[in-house]
Amino acid sequence: MSKINLEKGSFLPELKSVTSVKSVQMGAIFSRDWSPLHSDQKWAKEKGNLPDIILNNYTINGWISKYLTDLLGPDSRLGSIQFNMKKPICPNQTMVFKGKITKKEPIDSYRSWLYIEVNINVSDEIATSSAVKIAINESDEERYSPWRLSSEKWCP
């Protein structure tokens, strides 16, 4: 269990990461997204009407998941994620991940749902906003990991 404050209203530590042409392309190709919007700079600019290639949605999802499970540990279990891509994220931009716990509710005596707002800021503007529901183990015992909930009790 992480030692960060996981109560309603708490802010999570920030994460910064700088994108590159290679990282945007890697995210797209390894998530099997073949659209040239994410891998071909000439195509993105000339035919896509975009400033450059852009981070694809699977990669954005992957970054948000990584941000949270790095903080909450491997026994945290992602239930749902909703995200809104407000501005494209391009190479050579610094992504700043910010999280805030907006709600916490018990699943049972040992586990809770955290509702977390995660924004990815680029140049002090929100590029992607997201709302995540993630389950955590409130006990010290591994057997109460959310991963051990039966499918009947897992309601994301």
Next chain:
Amino acid sequence: MNDLPQKVKSWIGKTVIKENNAVKVQRGLWQNFCAAVEDGNPLYWDDEKSKVYTDELIAPPAMLPSWVVHNEWHPNKVKKNRPMELHFLLKEELELPLGIVTNIEMKFYEPVKEGDSISSEQKLVEVSGKIETKLGPGRKWNIEVTYKNQRNVIVGLQNMHFLGYKKDE
């Protein structure tokens, strides 16, 4: 929407595309993705540690839609659906050659593991009227996707909102 082509109207509320067994779930593929997003979660990498929580390694949830995406080239040269085929069909029917995802919601159920074969069903929920956007004239649409494993157990649900557009003339 009265200005929609008849074919598109007939798709609304229905499952239009089914996909299955595009690629078997494999750790090598998901670990490439994890490297791209610098995700060292031991559930995706460490056989021993993953036993504690999930009995074995699992694939990162963010990659769920990837498992129904076909390779663009195949030795049998069989024509396969494109990723999110229904989105591409809509772009063609609506004569909007460009498209981006604007909003996504995903729910994750049974974890996806090595060797799984994932199938999906794409349902068209709605299509907007014509709109003007910063990128050009277009329309918005919403597609729901249900993902199941080879045992027909739901592994995830996805709701995707798209903007289709064309360059201003």
